[in-house]
Amino acid sequence: MASRHHRLAPAIRAVRPYLPPLNFITLHYAYFITVCLIASVIFWGSSSPKYSITYTDSLFLVISAMTEAGLNTVNLSQMTTWQQTLLWLLIILGSSIWVSIWTVLARKHAFEKRFRDIVQRSRLRSSRSFNKQSRTLTTDLPLARKLTQTFGKTKPPVAADGGNELDARRITVQNPNTGSSTVLPISGPFAPQKMGEPVPKPEESPTADVAPGSPAERLGSARDHIVFAEDAQATTSGFSQGGGLSRRRASVPDISSLEGGNLAPAPSHRQYLTPKKVGRNAQFHDLSSEEREHLGGTEYRALKVLSIVVPLYFVAWQVLGCVALGAWIANNQPQPALNNGINPWWNGIFNGVSAFNNSGMSVLDLNVIPYGSSYFVLVCMGAMILAGNTAYPVFLRLWLWSVLKLLEWLTYEESFRDLKLTLEYILKYPRRVYTNLFPSRATWWLVFMLFVLNGTDWVAFEILNLGNPALESTPVGSRIIDGLFQALAVRSGGFYVVSIPTLYIGLQVLYVLMMYISVYPVVITMRHSNVYEERSLGIYADDMDSSSIDSTSSSLRGEGIAPASVFGRALRKVLGDGWDGVGAASQQPNDRAPETRTSFISHQVRGQLSHDLWLLVIAVWAISTIETRHFLEDPATYSVFNIIFEVVSAYGCVGISVGVPFDAFSFAGGWYPGSKLVLCLVMLRGRHRGLPVALDRAVRLPGDELGRTEEEDHRIRRSMSMRRPSTEYRDAEGNV
Template sequence: MPTFSDVDVKELKTYQQLFLYFVPTVANAGFINLIVVVVRLHWFEKRLKKLAPTLLQSGSSRSKDAEAQPAKFNADGPSEANTAQMHSSASFDNQLKLNNIKEGFSGDMIASSRTMTTMATRTQPNTDKFPLQTAQKLYTYRRRANAIEGQGHAITEIDDHDHFEHADDEDNQTDIARHRTLVSGIPLERVASSMFVLGSYPSRSQERQTRRTISLAKDPELPQLSSQASLGRNSKFYNLTPEDREALGGIEYRSLRLLLKITLGYFVGLHVFGVICLVPWIQHADPKYRDYLKECGQGNIWWALYTSQTMVNNLGFTLTPDSMISFRDAAFPMFIMSFLAYAGHTMYPCFLRLIIWIMFKCAPKHSSIREPLSFLLNYPRRCYTLLFRSRPTWVLFGILFVLNFVDVLLIVVLDLHNPAVNTLPGGHRILAAIFQAASARHTGTSSFNLAEVNPAVQFSLLVMMYISIFPIAISIRASNTYEERALGLYPSNQEELDENNGINYVTTHVRNQLSFDLWYIFLGIFCICATEARRIMDPSEPGFSVFAIFFEAVSAYIDERILSIRFLILTSIMETRIQLRGFETAGTLKAFNREDIQDLLGRIPARRGSHDELSAQPRKFLIDVDATLQSLLEREDTDRNMQITIEDVGPKVLSVGTAASSGYNRFDVRGTYMLSNLLQELTIAKDYGRKHIVLDEARLSENPVARLSRLIKNSFWDALTRRIDGSNIEVAGRDPKDWTDDPRPRIYIPHGAPEQFEYYKGIAKEHPELRLDVQMLDENITPDYVRDLNSKPGLLALAIQKKYNESTQKTEYLGVPFVVPGGRFNELYGWDSYMESLGLLVSNRVDLAKAMVINFCFCIKHYGKILNANRSYYLTRSQPPFLTDMALRVYERIKNEPDAMDFLRNATLAAIKEYYSVWTAAPRYDELSGLSRYRPEGRGVPPETEPTHFTHILSPYAEKHGMTFKEFVQAYNEGKVQEPELDEYFLHDRAVRESGHDTSYRLERVCANLATVDLNSLLYKYEVDIARIIRTYFKDRLEIPPEFRTESTKDIESESSSVWDRRARRRKVRMDTYLWDDEKGMYFDYDTVLQKRTTYESATTFWAMWAGLATPHQAAELVRKALPRFEAYGGLVSGTEESRGAVGLDRPNRQWDYPYGWAPQQMLAWTGLLRYGYQEEAERLAYKWLYMITKAFVDFNGVVVEKYDVTRPIDPHRVDAEYGNQGVDFKGAPREGFGWVNASYVYGLEFLNAHQRRALGAITPWETYSKAIAVQDAY
């Protein structure tokens, strides 16, 4: 019983999980059928105690004169209205003989059974009469008294109208006391329904089957039966003597008892088998699986027990939130769980018969168990609903094999290039596909994220789920003992359809019509899904969905073609074939109009300027780029900023010529959004030097969500990609903040990279016009050394790779690429890169995400840390550490590549080195609290900032020393002037910049003293990740090469997971002690100097949820108390208004304070909320953030900026802070957006369902959307 739930099973209490363990077990079909066997045995035993205890003896030991043994006649009449009551006495035989004589039968043909039956047919409603039985019956009569015992009965055909009048023979009276209507003999069907063989009075179809019988005398396991005993369809017995019935009754009883033991052993054994297989595996498997269970709060043994149950019982609940996706690369459990799913569901009859067959073959020839085993194999449906004869069982197995083979084949073939599937190696992929095929129809578990697989696979699984019960149903119907019409069994000579019976007439036609054409539509939809898979899965085309294909196929079938999706040629052919099928089904072809002919034969040329031409879809425009661009800007760009926005007051309409008319006919492009899209398309065309273009109208009216997603994926990432090598050193090497008298391109090479030094020296020599200055850094980098470099600022070298150029037959050096935050940057920035990597992975740009990890490892190896950015003045400053999570996310996408393990090893070694040398070393580590701080070293004024930025700080000191402003700055930077207060100020200023939150009143003048929530959450994640990596991927021992050791760890040759686990636990305890405020329900920064918790409320409190640091109670408090304080119109604010305080001319806004929201705060909060099961909150926040971005994108010419005012509904990209906003000053068209906002957009869309995406595309505010959903749910 596969199921689904909106409750995370792992979060349930133990007793609730136990409830979900036992209830499905007793609700399992195998268990219910087992109960049926018990009930039947009880019925047998009840009757046997009254009537025939001697029948329990085996056939081989039964006495020859068993029939002669007296049996008391039951004179109570029928026990039920619809069952036969058996009688057995000599007086009854005499009475029967008398009645036979009355009806004209010879005395030689006396009815042969001591178990005569009363009429079993029920009376019709509102009548006291029995219905007439018009069919002819076969009856058996006793041979003459001297007939040889065991040779059966003569068979005579009589009319069912003949009946007897039978009198009760109490007191041996010969007169008839009352009348009972009796059949004139014993029908063979009633013989099969005699005292020990369950059955019912036959239907007409049964009566017709009695002639098709097989002799039971051929059965070597039933030698005691008479020669005339025969077997009809559905395990029904005919021509039985009384001895035959007694023998079969005893065998059937003993078979049922044996079957009860077998089915009970099968049911319990299957559960035990699963546990026996899964418990040792999880205990000795790769530690990553146990780590994952630990993260989910589940024990290894309990997981094995529960998983075995959920697979056998087809429950679908799992203790891990991603079902079985995390275990799909483990071959053994995939195989075992697939077997359990099959054995517990559709393969159950096959395995059950196999077990009985093996027992029969292994049983000794003269064993007493052999007879009931043979009975179960040959006449299975007499004993058990889900046990079939050999042929139906093989048919069932064949059908199941074909269905599952098709499923597996489709998953493997259609997803060959899908990273959601092809990340697994071949063998593991096939096993995971087998598991998914079993799960789709049986358990409801999954080994793949079905939202990401090929749409054709999704559709095939849909069809397979729909028909999952058919194989069992077919086998039951084919071997149905009772032949119920509800199971679809009808007489072979069905009557003509009665057209006067309206309901029957209509339902029959509906059934036939669906069976005739429904499969054709389904096949067509599947083929279209397979052909159009790429477009269906492309998030930039949200309107191209499986539902749209359903709609299009059905509309084609009924000859409507309501939608106007542009398909591939092959798809159009398929759809046309569906349409023709609809024509054929209609029985006649309608008169073809112009549209019909065009659908079938292609578009017919239209006269230029005609109505047909004007109404043709889709519309395309022929545009003169320069002329149209000039006209557009003159008319619509009224504020002359090279953008068309809602603030422009132009006519908001421009007429353009259609391509079909060569520009002769004109069409109006209206509205800000379409006109701004036209401006963007023309600007890009001009950038590429195009003079004329043909532009599809769909580009102008494109869904804004699809448009922005497409731009990010296809344009923005490439526009933000950089590399450091000879190809761009002239641009990248020139520092825009070089305020010296001789600015020139300059690059610094780390001491450990002499090969790069020679490479850049060669470039400088070959191209002297560059004036490239190549410098080798000292091995020992100190704050004073870095200060001295400030007079010659330059670029720091990053990782470079060698590639052999076959055309030049030379080895070339190529810089490892990276993504920069915005268009004006050329440096690799620290935590920007992590946020960008989340979007890159969603956009399938794994190469760029991997390359940035490689660059980070290079920086740590050679510079000792992940730099704020790769400029010389950042050598002593780091940034928030995200490396382990970034590396793990990339590794999951590349783990099948040959160098994947080396990649993960290098990233882990680099993270360990940075952990020791930066975050747990002086001055950043606070010994007293055991927590870490942002506290970089440095001298003087931060060189990347213009000194005039600090005029209000430095001017009083310049006046104090009698110097000009410039003289004082120089003297202070060179250490000629000592000002401890300034040193303290700039210590905190550098710390703020290292934190990435520059600037904020939360951190101003105090940052270097704070053990912040964000930094320590990141380090907790570092510790947990490193422990997991070492335990899972390196067998709990990671060797540390000398180049990755620090001064404090030079003697540590290897690392183990236990050390890092302890560090994570200690950090959590300290954060709970110093940072957590249970009353306010959030984390606060801790001042290590004042030794007290601060009171500034920051959105970084949710980083604890992202890191998995918070307990469930703390997470609930964060959602209940903290979330409402930060949630605004457009998502989360960085801090609360109360914490920021009043702002004005003397105290301006800071960009990381209220009312501004930033992409990192949003993304980490969404992830953290989802991690703790708060899906609705994560969806709501993601929707609000994406709505704000989309609204600004639509209203302001495609703008995507660095940060937003999340409290402004209209123009949130307008900010009033000291650094303004990045990404607003483009001309005509946005070329790159902004790095982490681009990432937040595509990453956030992953949190939304299809309905929310459609609402977002319609620019629907969250409040409007939520109200509409509430109204819909109310109905």
Template sequence: MHELGDHAVISKDDVVRFTRVNKPKAVVSKLWQRFREEVCRLNFYRVLMAYFLITILNSSVIMYGSGIVDDPTEEYGGHLEYVDALFLCTSAMTATGLATVNLNILTVFQQAVLAILILLGNVVFVSIFVVIIRCHFFQREINSLLESSKAVRKTRNKVDEEEVKCSTEPASDPGLSQRHAAGFREDAISRPADKTIQPTQYDDANGRIHSLDEHELEELGGVENHALGVLAVVLTLYLVGWLILGIVLLVPYSYRAHVKSIITTTQPGYVIPGWWAFFGVISSYVFHSTYYLLTVVGALSIIGSTQFPVLLRLFIWATWKFTPANSRLHQTLLFLLHHPRRCFMYLFPSVETWYLFGTQLGIDILIWLLFAVLNFGIPYVMEIPPGTRAAVGLFQALGIHSGGFFAVTVGSMAPALQIAYIVAMYISSLSIVMVVRQTNAYEEQSIGLDSTNLVKGGHLLTHLQNQLAYDLWFLIGAWFLICIVERTALMESHPGFLIFNVLFEVTSGYGTVGVSTGVPYDAYSLSGAFHKFSKVIMLFVMIRGRLRGLPLAIDRSILIPGEELFHRMDEMYNRRTKVPAQDDKVLRRDEKGPGANHTK
């Protein structure tokens, strides 16, 4: 409102604000609409979060209930407090490995529940279902488009026939006549394909497609749909193959006399050697006295976690090399190699895959060397024979990524090495997260990046800054809250309780690693000595840490075909593509369907 002499002049903005204030229903309606759009709208992150939460809650009830049914007077009856059952299920589902009780006091049924959860939360297992769901919706969308295009074609043909009947003069627009002639030529539909898509000519660092001609645009939908089907098979073979190999290598070995003796005599409760070996394959619990076990379990730990993207691309590349060059499978595998991020979140271009492999290898070698150097002179470590000590150091360097196992108690090692372990637990999974961010073209635009105009170093630095901002406040906040809850134990120096040990536990949970400084009087993690509220905080830490690798924005590889955003992203990816101006030809291509022009 503006004052002019004795008169008050009401501006248009004042009227708008007054109207809004005096229409509370409209304001509430708008807020509710905004809430539904921003909070209630499902996306991949929220669906996956719901999957984890529902699975964890249901399994924790089952696990807790089975302990109540068993006789609680038995020494190893599996009776748990509910918060411990919830913690163990969360730790297993997120593949963390932290434990609030000694796992050997659990019944075989409860251990089986944990084993199933480890598989259900495995990144490969989850990825298989994501790919299968996308493949299903992709095929459904293609079928829907075919039906729509056929209906449009019939309608347009009828309209054209009516125009021909009613017209008494030649067409005055030569361009229009030419368009009809070209658009409805039958040989344009029936001619066989004389070439196949060549992915190497049209991809950039993020798998975007540029400068495709009309025939290649026709091929793309069919190739991508087929690629999803092949990828689902490859991922299934990857998961099942490595699990079977691990079981074959470990189960018979666990029944050897000296191994069976160690398993049954050094742990509380009766442990079946074969079950111990199976559980070791999927969770990597091991002792340090045998090179064979260190080698097998150490290899399995990286195959299913940090080196999964590297080995997946290697598997696809090797299969492509040995398939006939004129087969459809050969072309599909080539499409996956050159456009990996169109189909799968953890399949990266060649350069980024080498970067990931080099980063993880460098971390492993550095941690291995630090184990040897920093532990020099510490009696607990030096009493291990030199050869075994070197193997143990390498084993723990591999396990610090996500295995959750260790052959030497962390609390008895050099303080500087424990700091190095904290850093390694954070950056080991960070490297995969950074590659996911870097190869997500949609996320580049969401944070103001354009991969065609940015230097690679600045590009990576921007993603790193955003990821640190996403992680650090949560880590520090969880550490702060647990220190408040555990104040008495920290101030009175209860066994195992140090401020540094709490930070180590939080970082291990957030990195889904599972290595812990533990407590000196039992075999469980430091979390087992926490109060209930601290355990609940650790639940959120593990779940958020497990989902931290998902895109901050939207990723083309997780969208369901048919969504509006899916089409918008394709327009963004292909904005430099020369789109055909003749809609008639597009309709004819849709009617023929994907893969119609395949000659093989």
């Protein structure tokens, strides 16, 4: 068996570099694929009559719900209530906010586990040190010989108060010849420096930093190490002489405060995060070990706040929106739901969840067309579409900012001090703790883009449909509201308030473009405000040896040994762009021109195009080839443009469709099974194009290596700045 394993080792080493690394992107893929496969079997077996919905359609519907694409190959009104409920649950489970909640909770748990490990090691070290010192007092021969010379025959030292516990301040040694006793003072964190002085409290005791970068070593050695008074001078001198040792307070949280769910108050980040220590995109540098520990505590508190605020935001919007929609539909316009055999309340609840999570699925065959003149339904669903996707970073930041301002206005300065400082830290350095929360300037840019893109769609709907007979009968007021709702839905919502094939072709082409770029504003803002190790992205490839870049990237990503061949490197790069996220490749052009905001955005757009277009072209070609027979029978319905419209809608996870003339489901419902499977892959790939880079700090678990690599990045960047200062990127505040 061992020899067989030995023979397989070279093959394993050769294949390992081509396997996906274990990071946020691959875990995200694994989560979606696993849940979709399990749910598709359950959905398929829940059909009535049994297996009346084919497995291909079941898989398609499950993936469409999970990825928020919203396309349907079977009318939802024909499904059982359980199947509708399953799709409703999948829409929630596939939400980007839902995934981000678990990311925050995982990072918060990692912090807590790290703190528990530190305290546990400290307790274990304390116990071992105590036992060792106890044994030394009774069995140390040199000590016994020294005491014998002084007092004669000795007895084991006992506590000063006669008890069995070792006194933390003094040891009494009894002389049986004279009956006298001598008290030997003990030095250490619990002992006074001079006889007669009060014993300091444990939290005021100095700590010996015996292993820089290891909080457990500091805490354990400082709290537990006990020596005799005759060694105190040598020990004290050791603090100032050898090994770079220092005397300072330990910032590791106490176990009692951790078990209670709270950390002891920590110094404000204002004390050590001065402008000189904050670089580009909130990358901190030149911090001491103690400052790094304080920073870790601050980020842990930020995650604790977000672990409450984000779920509350996620639940509150959906509960309030679903109740409002369900109540209004049930009391004002229940007939469309009743015509489809749907409970009006269930119609409102399903549409509310679908709107907030930007799915676009509806239990009604006509989607939202029956509510084209219902202002309340369109305004409520439009607000939920914004709150759950395109404007989510804006609304969340506004919520946090409002809470901070209310606390500052309504409470005393010292009241809720920790919460105020934590909120201030989140708002100032949001991308260190959360993926979809951006700095103030980036958030305002996102607001501007929301008005520009949605305004463009709204105006185009009104102008490009002038003279359209399908809309002539619609009142002006309803037509304006319909245009606004359709503008909000076409970028991500997926609902349609008018039949898409009835719109003029110019507007349909515009919708294709808007569906494709729907993710661009948020994703570009996310990558522009990223916090990750730049050297692992090859940014310094022009200035460092290429082999060192490859080895650094491999070690940081956990990808094993880099391939030696040119072909291997090329293939690994192609695969790595998908497994590490868009933008994980080199971020800096090969030329040495300074990178401005405009050049950064153009570079990101080019990177996104190269990431997307090849897949879209292959998907359109494959589906067109499979649907050749349908095209020959009905070239108008199965035109290449309609196929492109459906593919882009699936890839953008939008969900609007040109449909088919003979039924109410999406255009994909009239395709062959092979085409539906191709579109399933497109939906899965499209759902992952808006994710942060796998190296982004907001999706990585905390660890000492993050701080070390951040310091190393700064040193490399500073070295490059000294060599060619004119080519370094600087943000609006002038930080490198």
